[in-house]
Every structure is written in C-alpha cells, then in structure tokens.
Amino acid sequence: MEVITILIPLAILLALSFIVGFIWMTMKGQYDDMETPALRMLIEDEKISPRKNIISTKEKK
Amino acid sequence: MNLCVHCDEKILIAVFNDQDLDHNEPFCCSGCMTVFNVINFKGLEKYYEIKKQSAIFKRRSPAENKFQKFSYLDNKEFLDDYSYENLNNRKTMEFYLEGIHCLACLWLIEKLPEYLDDVEQCRLDMQRSVATVSLKNNGLFSNVARELNNLGYKPHPLKRNQSIHDLKILEERKMLLKIGIAGAAAGNIMLYAVSIYAGADGLYAKNFNLLSIAFALPVLLYSATPFYQNAWNAIRTRTLSIDIPISLALIIGAISGLYNQFMGINENFFDSLTALVFLLLLSRYFLNKIQEEGLTANDLNFFYEGNSVLKKVDDQFLEIHPQFLKVGDIIKVSTNEMIPADGVIIEGETLINNSLLTGESRPQNVGINENVFSGTINLTNAILIKIENVKENSRVGKILKQIESGWIQKSPIVDLTNKISKYFIAAVFMLATILFITFYSQGKTKIALERSFTLLIVTCPCALALATPLTLTRTLSRASRIGIIIKNNEVVEKLSSIKTVLLDKTGTLTYGNLKINHFKIFTNPNYPIFEVISSLEIYSTHPVATALKEFSFERGARTTHSVDNYKELMGTGVCGEIGNHFYEIKNSKIFEDNKCIAEFTLEDHIRHDSLASVGELKSLGLTVKMISGDQKSIAESVALLAGIDKENVSSEMTPENKLLMIEKNPNALMVGDGANDAMALSRSYVSVAVLGALDISLKASDIYLTTPGISHVANLITISRETMKVVKRNLVLSLIYNSVSVYAAFNGTITPLVAAIIMPISSLTVLASTMIGTKKLNARLKTGSA
Numbered sequence: 001m002e003v004i005t006i007l008i009p010l011a012i013l014l015a016l017s018f019i020v021g022f023i024w025m026t027m028k029g030q031y032d033d034m035e036t037p038a039l040r041m042l043i044e045d046e047k048i049s050p051r052k053n054i055i056s057t058k059e060k061k
Numbered sequence: 062m063n064l065c066v067h068c069d070e071k072i073l074i075a076v077f078n079d080q081d082l083d084h085n086e087p088f089c090c091s092g093c094m095t096v097f098n099v100i101n102f103k104g105l106e107k108y109y110e111i112k113k114q115s116a117i118f119k120r121r122s123p124a125e126n127k128f129q130k131f132s133y134l135d136n137k138e139f140l141d142d143y144s145y146e147n148l149n150n151r152k153t154m155e156f157y158l159e160g161i162h163c164l165a166c167l168w169l170i171e172k173l174p175e176y177l178d179d180v181e182q183c184r185l186d187m188q189r190s191v192a193t194v195s196l197k198n199n200g201l202f203s204n205v206a207r208e209l210n211n212l213g214y215k216p217h218p219l220k221r222n223q224s225i226h227d228l229k230i231l232e233e234r235k236m237l238l239k240i241g242i243a244g245a246a247a248g249n250i251m252l253y254a255v256s257i258y259a260g261a262d263g264l265y266a267k268n269f270n271l272l273s274i275a276f277a278l279p280v281l282l283y284s285a286t287p288f289y290q291n292a293w294n295a296i297r298t299r300t301l302s303i304d305i306p307i308s309l310a311l312i313i314g315a316i317s318g319l320y321n322q323f324m325g326i327n328e329n330f331f332d333s334l335t336a337l338v339f340l341l342l343l344s345r346y347f348l349n350k351i352q353e354e355g356l357t358a359n360d361l362n363f364f365y366e367g368n369s370v371l372k373k374v375d376d377q378f379l380e381i382h383p384q385f386l387k388v389g390d391i392i393k394v395s396t397n398e399m400i401p402a403d404g405v406i407i408e409g410e411t412l413i414n415n416s417l418l419t420g421e422s423r424p425q426n427v428g429i430n431e432n433v434f435s436g437t438i439n440l441t442n443a444i445l446i447k448i449e450n451v452k453e454n455s456r457v458g459k460i461l462k463q464i465e466s467g468w469i470q471k472s473p474i475v476d477l478t479n480k481i482s483k484y485f486i487a488a489v490f491m492l493a494t495i496l497f498i499t500f501y502s503q504g505k506t507k508i509a510l511e512r513s514f515t516l517l518i519v520t521c522p523c524a525l526a527l528a529t530p531l532t533l534t535r536t537l538s539r540a541s542r543i544g545i546i547i548k549n550n551e552v553v554e555k556l557s558s559i560k561t562v563l564l565d566k567t568g569t570l571t572y573g574n575l576k577i578n579h580f581k582i583f584t585n586p587n588y589p590i591f592e593v594i595s596s597l598e599i600y601s602t603h604p605v606a607t608a609l610k611e612f613s614f615e616r617g618a619r620t621t622h623s624v625d626n627y628k629e630l631m632g633t634g635v636c637g638e639i640g641n642h643f644y645e646i647k648n649s650k651i652f653e654d655n656k657c658i659a660e661f662t663l664e665d666h667i668r669h670d671s672l673a674s675v676g677e678l679k680s681l682g683l684t685v686k687m688i689s690g691d692q693k694s695i696a697e698s699v700a701l702l703a704g705i706d707k708e709n710v711s712s713e714m715t716p717e718n719k720l721l722m723i724e725k726n727p728n729a730l731m732v733g734d735g736a737n738d739a740m741a742l743s744r745s746y747v748s749v750a751v752l753g754a755l756d757i758s759l760k761a762s763d764i765y766l767t768t769p770g771i772s773h774v775a776n777l778i779t780i781s782r783e784t785m786k787v788v789k790r791n792l793v794l795s796l797i798y799n800s801v802s803v804y805a806a807f808n809g810t811i812t813p814l815v816a817a818i819i820m821p822i823s824s825l826t827v828l829a830s831t832m833i834g835t836k837k838l839n840a841r842l843k844t845g846s847a
Contacts, residue, residue, distance in 0.1 A: 004265075008272070015249050022241045026234050036167065036187045043111065043168050048104045048175055 065089035066109070067097045067213075096213035103176050105169060112165035131206035133369055133382045134218065142384075143218050144202070151181050151195035154202055155221055158214040161190040169212060179204045191219065218382070236287075240342045243284040246276040247335035254332035270322055270329060277331035281315050285338045307341065310334070310490065326510070370394070370401050373445070386451050395443045402435045403455040408445035414438040441629055485799075492516060492803060508809065516806040529788050532831045536784040539835065545773050545780075546765040554788075555747050556781035561726045562678055562774065563741075565733035566689035566696055569751050569771060570703050571665045575605060577612040578664040583657060590651070590659055591618035597627070597635050597644055606635070608663060609646070665695075668770040671703045677775035679704075686729075688714050688722055688741075716740050730778075732771055733762075749774060787834030791827050798823045 075087035088094040147153040173183040179200030209216045253269035291304035318329030371378040373391040383401040410428035436457040493513040500509030591613035598606040627637035634647030645652040651659040686709040689696040696712035719741040731745035742748035742762045750762035
C-alpha cells in the first residue's frame with residue numbers, strides 16, 4: 001500500500017495539469033464558438049488556384 | 062424535376078449558362094447562374110464538391126444577385142459607428158450574411174483573404190451566420206461587401222458595442238471555468254469518497270478527507286459564487302429563489318464537514334456538494350446558451366431596413382445606410398427593394414407586397430400621397446418616398462420592440478422540478494436539524510450526528526434534479542430526428558397542457574403562393590398558348606406571373622419567343638408583341654389582338670395534408686382555430702377545406718389583432734410562418750414556426766418544424782404528453798424512495814455507509830425508468846410517422 005504515497009500525488013499533479021490546461025484554453029477563447037471549428041476541421045487546407053485571370057471587384061470599376 | 066446546380070431549388074424556367082458551354086448546366090434563375098460563374102471564375106469550384114458531401118443544411122434559397130456599390134461602408138461616419146480595431150490593430154467589422162447554409166459556405170467565406178486583396182482575415186460563426194472580417198492597411202469594406210454580395214451572400218453590417226461585447230465574452234468564459242473546476246474537483250473527490258465508503262480508515266481516511274477538503278475549497282469559494290450572489294440578491298429583494306436553499310446547503314455542508322475534520326470524525330459531504338455545484342452550473346449554462354440564440358431586436362432591424370438606400374441630396378442620389386435616415390429625407394426605392402422606413406409616396410405608383418405586415422397574399426396598388434411601411438416590398442415601379450417614421454417609431458419597429466419584450470417575459474420560468482427540489486432541499490435540512498437537536502438534547506451526540514448525516518446523504522435530490530432534464534433532453538433529440546426542433550425544455554411541459562391550436566392560414570395550412578386554379582382556352586386547343594405566356598411573363602416578378610410561369614412549365618412550355626414593346630400594366634398585368642400579334646395578360650384573361658383567347662382563376666392551394674392533420678388534432682381533444690390576414694371569403698373557403706369549423710375562423714387580422722387573439726386564448730399553441738405572426742408567436746403560450754418561415758418568426762418561436770405543413774403538430778402534442786407521463790412517474794418514484802429512506806434514517810435502520818450505497822442505486826432506477834419510457838415513445842413515433 002506504500003505505493004499509494006507516490007500514486008496519489010501523481011494523480012493530483014495530473015488533475016492539476018488538466019485544470020491548468022482547461023483554464024488556459026478557456027481564457028484563450030477556444031470555447032467561444034463551439035460549432036464552427038468542428039466543421040472547419042473537415043475542410044482540406046489547400047490553396048485555391050484560379051482557373052482564369054482573377055478580376056477583382058476593384059478592377060471591374 | 063431538374064434541380065438548380067447552385068441552390069438545389071427545383072427549376073421552373075431553366076436558365077442556361079452562356080459562359081460555360083462545355084457543361085451547360087441548368088439554373089433556376091440568373092442570380093444562381095451569375096454566382097456559379099463568379100465561383101468558377103475564381104477557381105472556387107470546390108465549393109460544389111464540399112456542398113455535395115456536407116450533410117448539414119439550413120434553409121436554402123436561390124441566390125439574389127443585384128449589383129450594389131456599398132460605398133456607404135467607407136463613410137467615416139459609418140466606420141466610426143460600425144467598425145472596431147482587433148487585437149492586431151486591424152480595422153474589423155462584423156457582417157450578418159444571408160444564405161449561409163452548410164460546410165461549403167464556411168469554406169467559401171473563410172477563403173476570402175485568398176481571393177480578395179483587401180482582407181487580412183475572415184472568420185465565420187456558423188450558428189449566428191456572422192462573419193468577422195478584418196482588413197489590411199489599405200483595404201476597403203465596400204470591396205468586401207461587394208465580393209460577398211457577388212458570391213450570393215447578402216451582407217448586413219452589424220453594429221457592435223465593443224465594451225459590452227468583451228464583457229459578455231469574459232462572462233461566458235468565467236462561467237465555463239467555474240463549471241470545469243467544479244467538474245474536475247467533483248471527479249477527484251469522488252475517488253476519495255468511494256474508498257472511504259468502502260472502508261478505508263485510520264491514516265488513509267484522515268488524509269483522504271484532507272484531500273477532499275483541498276479539492277472542495279475552490280469549488281465552494283469560486284465555482285459556487287453565482288449561487289451565493291443570486292441568494293443574496295433574492296434575500297435583499299425579499300423573494301424566494303432556489304439559490305437560497307442551495308447556498309444554505311453548501312454553507313452548512315461545508316461547515317459541518319470542516320467541523321468533523323477538526324473533531325477527528327471521518328465524515329463529510331464534499332463529494333455530494335461538489336457534484337451538486339457541477340450539475341447545477343452545467344444545466345444553467347446550457348439553458349443560457351439556448352436562450353441566447355435569439356438575436357436582439359436591434360440585430361433584427363436590418364430585415365426591415367434593407368441595407369442601403371438612395372437618398373436624394375441636391376438632385377443626386379447617394380447611397381447611405383438606413384441607420385442614418387432621418388424624418389423628412391427623400392429616398393428612391395427601386396423595383397424589388399424593401400422599403401426601409403415608413404413614409405408617403407411623392408412620386409410614382411407601384412404595387413406593394415404587404416404580406417410581411419398583414420399576411421395578405423395579394424399585392425396592393427399604391428400611388429402618390431399614399432402611405433407605405435418599412436419592411437414591405439416594392440414590386441413593380443421605382444418610387445420616391447418622403448420619410449415620416451424611422452426605426453423604432455415605424456410600424457414594424459414597434460412590432461419588433463414587442464417581440465423583444467415577449468422574449469424577456471418568457472424566459473424566467475422555474476420548472477416543476479426546480480420548484481419541487483427547492484422545497485425538497487429545505488425540508489431535508491429542516492428534518493436533519495430536528496433530528497440532530499432531538500438526539501443532541503438527549504445527550505446522544507454520536508447518534509445525533511450519525512443519523513442526521515445519513516439523512517443528508519440518502520436524500521440526495523440528484524434523482525429528482527437529474528431525471529427530468531434527462532427525459533426532456535432525450536425527447537428533444539428524438540423529436541429533432543423526425544424534424545421537430547424544440548428550442549427549450551420547458552416547452553414540452555407546457556405543450557402537454559395545450560387546449561387550443563391557433564393556425565395561421567397562408568404558408569401554414571396553404572402552400573403560401575398563388576396557383577392557377579382553372580384555366581379555360583377559347584381558341585384552338587393546339588395553340589401554343591403556354592409558350593406565349595412564359596415569353597410574356599419571363600421578366601415579371603409579380604406573384605400572378607410566377608403562378609402563370611409555373612403553370613405553363615407544367616403544361617410543357619420550354620421555349621420562349623422574343624417579345625417586342627414589352628410593358629407592365631400598372632396593377633393589372635403585362636402586354637407585348639410576339640411576331641405579328643399583340644398580346645395582353647390582364648385581369649385574369651389573355652388577349653390576342655384584343656380578342657380574349659383564355660381565362661384563368663387564381664387560388665392559394667391548401668396543403669394536401671392539412672385536412673388529415675386538423676382531424677388528428679381534433680381527435681386529441683383540441684380546439685382548432687384559424688387566424689388569417691386575408692379576406693373573410695378566402696379564409697372561410699380554406700377553413701372549409703381544412704375541416705375547421707366556421708365559428709373558429711378569424712379573418713382580416715392585423716399583427717396587433719393576432720396578439721389580442723393570443724391573449725384571449727391563454728393555453729394556446731400558435732402555428733405560423735410569416736413576420737406578421739412573429740409578434741403573436743413570441744407572446745403565445747407555445748409557438749411553432751413551420752418550414753419556410755421567415756427568420757424573424759423562427760427567432761420568435763419555441764419550436765420549428767423542418768417538414769412543410771402541420772402534419773407534425775399532432776405528433777408534437779403526443780410526444781409531450783408521453784414525456785410528461787415519464788417525468789411524473791420519475792417524480793413519484795423518487796418521492797417514494799425519499800420518504801421511505803427519510804423514515805429509515807430517522808429510525809437509525811440504515812447507517813451512513815448503507816445510505817451512500819442506496820443513493821446511487823435509486824438514481825439508477827430513475828434513469829432506467831427514463832430510458833425505458835423514452836424508448837417506448839420512440840417506437841410509437843416510428844409507427845406513427847411511417
């Protein structure tokens with residue numbers, strides 16, 4: 001049972017590290033929008049390549 | 062039926078792509094085609110690939126593509142009011158975008174910096190349809206807005222009060238922190254508590270208790286602060302709030318735990334206390350989230366103001382934002398534009414679609430010196446208006462204010478479980494005190510402590526407080542699977558006590574658009590009359606024209622002829638020349654060279670399932686009433702077809718009258734779709750918006766049906782009644798369990814250890830009852846809807 005004297009402080013340390021991580025994430029604003037990031041990660045992150053010359057709205061004028 | 066490549070609407074008259082001859086795909090309108098070309102042009106065609114794979118859809122509609130300069134967005138006055146600097150000191154503005162529906166939109170919008178040089182960063186919040194755009198140094202918001210508009214998302218700049226906004230975000234984050242800390246602490250304490258219940262003693266028990274206290278302190282001192290605050294406020298204003306007994310329980314529990322520790326007794330309740338704080342905070346958080354989904358009336362203004370107007374300044378027309386309109390200004394409203402403020406016509410005459418205000422489906426003819434209202438749509442000719450009332454003084458503005466106050470009135474309802482657990486907690490503490498004092502006065506301190514603790518442990522209101530939300534949440538998710546979106550828990554309870562159902566006519570019982578009823582041809586039956594009709598009406602956006610186009614398409618008209626001297630006749634119809642013949646379509650008749658060749662009548666068709674659904678509602682013992690903005694004769698003929706009794710029909714109702722009607726029927730369920738119903742929806746006991754409803758009525762209603770028509774309303778009532786049966790059964794079970802265990806604790810038949818074992822078992826029993834109950838409900842729904 002002596003092993004418990006090591007295991008319990010370890011468990012507490014683990015718990016504390018999670019709590020600190022959670023506080024950090026929350027204050028950074030990672031939980032501000034719960035819906036969009038879940039969708040955003042489904043999209044492939046690749047650059048777009050225009051097929052023709054891009055005419056931006058500025059040039060149209 | 063062919064579907065539009067861009068918006069997936071069914072195609073009535075196909076528009077073919079002249080720029081992309083390789084594929085030649087059909088579109089429902091030129092708006093969708095233009096957007097399709099813009100997207101392809103920029104190399105963004107992956108949009109369509111993502112759209113195909115994405116399963117999450119909101120409402121979709123054909124893209125509106127109308128050129129707008131948005132030059133007002135670069136006005137200094139406007140920028141001061143609407144934009145702010147983000148953390149990197151970039152000019153930032155928020156836009157509400159119309160037409161955001163799926164993953165592909167997210168992709169398209171957030172790619173903005175890649176195809177528009179002005180933009181530094183762009184983030185989209187899908188739930189709110191709000192894009193936050195920050196600019197590079199020389200960027201202009203007008204370019205951003207034009208680009209978004211080109212892509213078919215009509216942008217509306219949102220005014221943001223920076224300090225209030227920051228405060229709100231901080232508040233929300235702190236709430237999350239409190240929940241997180243409470244959850245983590247409760248979980249860890251549970252580990253120690255279980256080993257103590259299981260028989261740990263001596264040094265272990267002592268240390269475990271110390272650790273429990275260490276974990277419980279942040280919960281009691283930080284996470285639980287909202288309860289103390291609410292309780293204190295309630296005491297100060299002399300009102301009863303559930304937070305008073307909760308705070309009391311927390312404080313007494315904490316003090317007795319610390320006292321025990323001090324006295325060397327290895328018993329405390331920090332496990333139950335922290336779990337209670339965690340669960341209560343969590344449920345409050347979700348409730349808040351749901352209530353926040355409604356935009357404020359301020360955010361909704363743009364639905365009625367449109368987003369830019371042409372104001373007359375020294376014989377010129379300048380584009381400005383409706384926010385800056387003043388009484389006395391003269392503005393120009395073009396065809397198919399929304400009138401941004403109440404006013405009087407000083408030049409021109411036109412047809413106005415008033416349905417937003419009155420619910421009446423037929424357009425109204427207005428001329429010089431006649432009043433027009435904001436939120437209505439100018440259909441046929443450009444007009445000049447002198448403004449008389451703006452913003453909250455306009456008729457629609459007043460309605461919006463009422464809707465907002467309806468929201469506020471509606472939210473603070475403490476539901477049945479909360480009420481019961483409030484008394485429950487108070488009663489348990491009273492009993493525990495009595496128990497303690499009785500034995501303590503007899504000098505039996507140990508028994509006094511042991512029995513009162515047993516009582517506190519065994520009578521945990523968890524079963525009570527958990528089972529009901531769980532049942533309701535399961536019902537909500539079941540309902541959403543068959544297309545009923547219920548916005549909050551309380552509605553289910555209220556639905557089960559509904560006596561009357563009030564149905565809107567247009568769009569709810571009927572399809573909401575005019576259709577050709579009878580069509581009689583007076584000439585040779587082989588005459589290509591439908592091609593003539595679709596050629597003539599192709600440019601008209603009048604509802605009658607739409608009905609005629611649809612009818613012609615169904616009769617096989619696919620080709621159109623070129624029309625010379627085309628003219629729209631004010632309020633009556635259209636005319637023009639095809640080949641050598643002169644055609645007129647007016648007053649429900651079609652003329653060829655002044656000879657009548659055909660005649661038709663129009664009707665708003667009743668939905669095929671309305672009669673059956675009304676019958677079902679009646680068989681559930683409900684009174685079904687109809688309220689409509691339309692004329693009496695039209696309303697009564699629809700009522701007859703839907704099986705609604707004549708005395709239950711109210712016609713020619715304004716939004717204000719509908720509200721009175723709601724107040725006369727206190728336990729009524731209101732079903733509607735238009736903005737003219739929004740006020741009634743927001744004030745009614747329970748409200749349902751049907752598919753195709755305007756955004757404003759979605760926000761104002763409690764429930765939203767994703768299938769057209771009212772076929773699910775009866776289902777909804779059945780679901781709620783069954784759910785409340787399960788809830789009541791759970792309450793009875795838990796009350797029986799609690800009274801038996803209180804008795805046992807009084808007698809000393811059970812020890813604290815036994816109590817700690819029975820308590821979770823009782824919770825499990827109630828949970829099992831919930832699962833079985835809702836499963837049965839699900840089976841019933843399946844057979845019902847199949």
